[in-house]
Amino acid sequence: MNAPSASSLVFCKSIHHGNTARVAGAVCSVLGCEFVDPDAVPAVIPAGCGLLGIGSGVYYGRMHPALFAWLRKLPDAPAGTTPAFIFSTSGLPFLADLWHRPLRRLLARKGFDVVAEFTCRGFDTWGPLWLTGGLNRTHPDERDLERAGAFAEKLRDACGR
Ligand SMILES: Cc1cc2nc3c(=O)[nH]c(=O)nc-3n(C[C@H](O)[C@H](O)[C@H](O)COP(=O)(O)O)c2cc1C
Numbered sequence: 001m002n003a004p005s006a007s008s009l010v011f012c013k014s015i016h017h018g019n020t021a022r023v024a025g026a027v028c029s030v031l032g033c034e035f036v037d038p039d040a041v042p043a044v045i046p047a048g049c050g051l052l053g054i055g056s057g058v059y060y061g062r063m064h065p066a067l068f069a070w071l072r073k074l075p076d077a078p079a080g081t082t083p084a085f086i087f088s089t090s091g092l093p094f095l096a097d098l099w100h101r102p103l104r105r106l107l108a109r110k111g112f113d114v115v116a117e118f119t120c121r122g123f124d125t126w127g128p129l130w131l132t133g134g135l136n137r138t139h140p141d142e143r144d145l146e147r148a149g150a151f152a153e154k155l156r157d158a159c160g161r
Contacts, residue, residue, distance in 0.1 A: 009046065010035040010053035012087075013064035019089040019122030019140055020057050026145040027053060027087065027118070030152035038066045043073030045082065051159050052112055055087035057122055058099045063088060068106060077111025083159050084112035087148070089122030091135050115158065118151045120144040 010028050012035040014021035024035040031051070038054075045052070054071075056064035063086075084107050086100045096119035104114050121139035129135050140148070 007048060008033045008051045008053065009049045011038045011055070011067060011070065012036075013038060013056040013066045015059075015064065016057050016126070017123045020055055020087070022140050022145065023087055023089055023118070023120065023148045024053075024055060026148040027152040030149050031156055038070035041070075043070050045074065049082065051155065052082055052084040052107075053087065054084065054103065054107070055118075058088055058090035058092075061099065063099060063103050067103060071103075071106050071110050074110045076109055079108045079111060080113040081111035082113065083115045085116040085118070085155060086114060087118040087151075089120055089140060091122065091124035091126070091129075093119040093121050116151065116155055118148060120147065 008031045010024060010031065010033055012020055012024035014024070021035070028035050031053070035053075054067050056067055086103055086107070088096055088099055090096065090099060096117065100117055107114050121136040121144065123134055123136050123139055125134035
C-alpha cells in the first residue's frame with residue numbers, strides 16, 4: 001500500500017477475509033487516494049489532510065484495536081477540526097451503530113467531526129460458522145461496493161475533496 005494523498009487519509013485494518021479492504025478500495029478509488037494500515041504509519045495527521053477515513057472488520061464486538069491505538073497517540077483536540085468517516089464490514093452490520101460507537105467517541109475526543117458512516121455485510125467464518133460454510137458468503141458483493149462508491153461520492157462532494 002502506498003502513502004495516501006495529502007487531502008484524504010484512509011486507514012483500514014482487514015484481517016479476516018479482506019472484506020473491509022475491498023470496501024476501502026471502492027471508497028479510495030473515488031477519493032483518489034490509497035488506504036494504509038494504521039500499524040504501518042506514524043500517528044501524525046499530515047498537513048493538508050482534510051478528511052480522515054477509518055475502518056475495519058468487527059472482531060468480538062469491536063473494531064480493530066490498531067485503529068484505537070493509532071488514534072490514542074494523537075493529541076486531544078477540540079471536536080470538529082477535521083471531518084472524518086467510519087466504515088466497517090461485519091457479520092451483523094445492522095448493529096453497526098453499536099460497533100462504531102467507541103471509535104466515534106474517540107474520534108470526537110481527538111478533534112474529528114464524524115460526518116458519515118458506512119457499513120455492509122462481510123463474509124464471516126468465525127468459529128462454528130466455518131462448519132456451515134460461513135455467514136454472508138458472497139459479501140461484500142458488487143452492490144455493496146457500488147454503495148460504498150456512492151457513499152464516497154457524497155463525501156467527496158460534501159467535503160470538497
Ligand atoms: C475473531 C472474529 C470475531 C468476530 N466478531 C464479530 C462480532 O462480534 N460481530 C460481528 O458482527 N461480526 C464479527 N465477526 C465477523 C467479521 O466482522 C466479518 O467477517 C468482517 O467482514 C471481517 O472483515 P475483514 O475480512 O475485513 O477482516 C468476527 C470475525 C472474526 C474472525
